[in-house]
Amino acid sequence: MIEHMWQEREHDTKALLLISEIYYTLLLYYGVTKRDFEIGWNSFDAVRKVMEDRLVGRQKQLRPMLIERLQLQHERRLMESQQTEFTDVHLMIMKDLLALSTSAYAEVRVKCQPILEDAMFAFRYSSRILLPLLLEKLKRSDSVSHEQFKGSLYIMHSDRCLYLGYCFWDTLSQIWLALVQADHSEKPSITNLMSSVVKRIMERFNSPAIRWIVPAAVVNSGLSIARGASVSLNEEELSAGASRLEDRNKKTEQIYEDLVVQLVSLAESGNLHWRFTEFAIMFLAHLIRHDHPLPTPAVSLLVRSLCHESLTVRKIAIVAVMGILKQQKRRHATVCISPYQLAGIADYSSCQVKVVPGDRPDNMWHRYNVETLPQTEEQWSSTVFIDKTFWGYYCWPQEMRAYAPYDQQPPVDRARDQLTEGEAVIFDAFSSQEFVDKLIGFLSLEERKGKDKYNWTRTVMFK
Numbered sequence: 001m002i003e004h005m006w007q008e009r010e011h012d013t014k015a016l017l018l019i020s021e022i023y024y025t026l027l028l029y030y031g032v033t034k035r036d037f038e039i040g041w042n043s044f045d046a047v048r049k050v051m052e053d054r055l056v057g058r059q060k061q062l063r064p065m066l067i068e069r070l071q072l073q074h075e076r077r078l079m080e081s082q083q084t085e086f087t088d089v090h091l092m093i094m095k096d097l098l099a100l101s102t103s104a105y106a107e108v109r110v111k112c113q114p115i116l117e118d119a120m121f122a123f124r125y126s127s128r129i130l131l132p133l134l135l136e137k138l139k140r141s142d143s144v145s146h147e148q149f150k151g152s153l154y155i156m157h158s159d160r161c162l163y164l165g166y167c168f169w170d171t172l173s174q175i176w177l178a179l180v181q182a183d184h185s186e187k188p189s190i191t192n193l194m195s196s197v198v199k200r201i202m203e204r205f206n207s208p209a210i211r212w213i214v215p216a217a218v219v220n221s222g223l224s225i226a227r228g229a230s231v232s233l234n235e236e237e238l239s240a241g242a243s244r245l246e247d248r249n250k251k252t253e254q255i256y257e258d259l260v261v262q263l264v265s266l267a268e269s270g271n272l273h274w275r276f277t278e279f280a281i282m283f284l285a286h287l288i289r290h291d292h293p294l295p296t297p298a299v300s301l302l303v304r305s306l307c308h309e310s311l312t313v314r315k316i317a318i319v320a321v322m323g324i325l326k327q328q329k330r331r332h333a334t335v336c337i338s339p340y341q342l343a344g345i346a347d348y349s350s351c352q353v354k355v356v357p358g359d360r361p362d363n364m365w366h367r368y369n370v371e372t373l374p375q376t377e378e379q380w381s382s383t384v385f386i387d388k389t390f391w392g393y394y395c396w397p398q399e400m401r402a403y404a405p406y407d408q409q410p411p412v413d414r415a416r417d418q419l420t421e422g423e424a425v426i427f428d429a430f431s432s433q434e435f436v437d438k439l440i441g442f443l444s445l446e447e448r449k450g451k452d453k454y455n456w457t458r459t460v461m462f463k
Helices: 002-008 013-028 034-051 063-080 088-101 106-122 126-136 146-156 169-180 188-204 216-228 235-269 274-286 296-307 311-328 339-343 361-366 377-382 421-431 433-444 456-462
Strands: 334-337 400-403
Touching: 002 013, 013 088, 013 106, 034 063, 088 106, 088 126, 088 146, 106 126, 106 146, 126 146, 126 169, 146 188, 169 188, 169 235, 169 274, 188 274, 235 274, 235 296, 274 296, 274 311, 296 311, 296 421, 296 433, 311 421, 311 456, 334 339, 339 361, 421 433
Parallel strands: none
Antiparallel strands: 334 400
């Protein structure tokens, strides 16, 4: 029937609305509708506040109120009931709802979009199946109408579709690339909706893991549980599981790198509207991780963006370069030290001496003393520097570590050919006098005349 309606009676909105109600009944009705439940709950809450006795609180309620509360609880249980198996019929209905949610008539879209969202919530991960169809309507194409594009954005704005944009790498990559290339209209309603979708994704994005590692202790615990359940696992099955995990890690890593490269290519192509270029750079800035180096093309783009004409892009680039520098910072060697040995006294814990906060013989070496400043290279290397000034005032850490001497640290004065590709990009940029002058000129501009304050992100970037 729905196919006949699309071909012969597409303008019959009343019939389309009736079909959407039938679909809602088939998918989600288990004895009470969500709207009726909300009306009954609001009515109950209002009556309860009027009839309550503040002297006894909740210890005494009228019998009709208790019966009404039980009825509402039963209706809530009915609403939570759902079929556990997702069938082909459910898929067919949800595809029809997707088509109705992107109809040419706003009345139909407004009615069907909440039904589709409730259906995606009722059937977990069903949104992954609908995602390719949804992204097809976000492409810039003559076959995609303005109404279809707008309806698709509203569906993407829903929570059940939005979580695909920040939880799974495969769907995340598809959604981000589709949004960057979704330059379909410059109407204010479209641009505001697009910005809202991107903003919600960025607010909830928490960088899902690229590599999953299962420690040996977890494997041993699983084997002990399996033995308790009389399930035997041989070495071949364990090695096969480890191999599948490694294949999954490699696949996820490849998706991450391909996403970064494609975002860089789109941002540098010059074919995007300035707003979507900002989206691409914003996405790149959120892809900086502590456990995986950012590909060199992305580092180059973000460094060049420090001198971009757009203030928004420059702000994003400052935070991104700050993260890149932290990512590239090499790990410095540390050594375990004993504050009592440095002070030349016995450990207080072994002597059972009561520790009093303040200046004590065991923390005198930690205090600044102008008379014992290191004057030679040997004295400098033998001096122990602690960046936590509060250590030792009350007590010392159980395990205290400090940086090793300078000669044991990674070399600082490296030649350019000793740098990594990402480090070389930053080195070349800040070695260029023209780039530095332009950067300082942009940083010297006032964002709001007479109202600018100290900006810690710039300080951390240079630090």
